Amino acid sequence: MALAGAGCSRVAFIKTDPSRGDFERTSEPVVVHETAEGKQRQTARNSLTLSEERLRTGDFAAAEKYARKGLAVDPNSAAANTMVAVAVDAQGRAQEAGGYYLRATEIAPKDGRALNNYGTWLCANGRAKESLDWFDRALQDPTYTTPAAAMANAGRCALDAGDSTRAERDLRMAIDADPTNAVALDALARLNFQGGRYMEARAFSERRLSAAPASAEALLLASQIEDKLGDSAAASRYGRRLREEFPGAALGNAGGSKSP
Numbered sequence: 001m002a003l004a005g006a007g008c009s010r011v012a013f014i015k016t017d018p019s020r021g022d023f024e025r026t027s028e029p030v031v032v033h034e035t036a037e038g039k040q041r042q043t044a045r046n047s048l049t050l051s052e053e054r055l056r057t058g059d060f061a062a063a064e065k066y067a068r069k070g071l072a073v074d075p076n077s078a079a080a081n082t083m084v085a086v087a088v089d090a091q092g093r094a095q096e097a098g099g100y101y102l103r104a105t106e107i108a109p110k111d112g113r114a115l116n117n118y119g120t121w122l123c124a125n126g127r128a129k130e131s132l133d134w135f136d137r138a139l140q141d142p143t144y145t146t147p148a149a150a151m152a153n154a155g156r157c158a159l160d161a162g163d164s165t166r167a168e169r170d171l172r173m174a175i176d177a178d179p180t181n182a183v184a185l186d187a188l189a190r191l192n193f194q195g196g197r198y199m200e201a202r203a204f205s206e207r208r209l210s211a212a213p214a215s216a217e218a219l220l221l222a223s224q225i226e227d228k229l230g231d232s233a234a235a236s237r238y239g240r241r242l243r244e245e246f247p248g249a250a251l252g253n254a255g256g257s258k259s260p
Contacts, residue, residue: 040073041073041074043070043073044069044070044073044074045070047069048066048067048077048079048080051063051064051067051070051087054066055087060087060090060091064084064087067080067083067086068084070083071084076107078104078107078111078114079104081100081101081103081107082101082113082114082117084100085101085121089121094121094125095125097121098125101118101121102118105134110141111141112140112144112147112150113138113144115138115141115150116134116138116144116150116153118134119133119138119150119153120153122134123153123156123157123160128157128158128160128161131153131157132154132157135151135153135157135170139154147177148184149181151170151171151174151184152170152171152174152178152181152184152187153183154166154170155167155168155169155170155172155174155184155187156171156183156184158170159171159190164191164194167187168191171188171191172188180207180212181211182211182212185204185208186204186205186215186218186221188204189201189202189218189222189225190221192204193224193228198228198229201221201225202222202225202226202229205218205221205222205225206222209222214241214245215246216245216246216249219238219239219245219246220238220242222238223239
């Protein structure tokens with residue numbers, strides 16, 4: 001996706017990458033019974049496992065096929081609805097995906113993972129302000145084992161919605177909970193860049209690039225930060241990486257050109 005100019009108030013939204021598995025599959029209790037219903041549920045679970053495997057290898061059509069097979073067996077499965085959502089979203093059918101993410105929250109209205117997934121979808125589709133309530137609801141789930149994910153998403157989306165105060169609060173909470181959270185580190189780098197605090201932006205940018213594989217947006221921001229700090233050599237290095245690692249990215253100038 002294209003990144004708006006780094007001086008803009010919007011934050012680049014890093015979409016779910018199924019190959020990394022960075023969505024939250026809603027787990028459901030494993031029940032093994034030698035009954036027709038038990039066998040059906042086992043078939044559904046097996047189908048979802050196959051779907052997730054296909055997602056990780058990039059075979060999104062097959063992932064959708066297996067996810068729909070699981071959903072046909074158990075239409076009231078939050079996990080199956082989530083897997084269908086991820087598979088169709090990966091194929092560029094974002095609006096269709098939203099319906100399945102929403103359905104998962106209706107089935108499991110207190111499940112932090114389902115709530116976080118839907119909030120993430122809302123933010124990625126231009127509804128950042130609306131997404132914040134869903135992250136708040138996710139964090140109310142006492143069984144939610146990865147609250148830093150919802151905190152980081154809330155902070156990133158608050159920044160996207162223009163609420164820098166909430167953004168910094170939530171992002172720092174996320175970093176306290178998970179110091180290597182790439183989403184929070186990226187958003188903190190952007191927040192500081194937008195505020196003209198370039199040394200702080202550099203520190204968070206470097207931590208972001210150490211915490212997870214680089215994205216085109218992260219490399220562009222790193223180049224722009226170094227540009228503002230007057231280190232043209234470093235800006236050029238990041239710009240060169242951007243062009244070499246993401247040759248098809250339409251991200252504007254990097255590597256020595258003055259950013260807006």
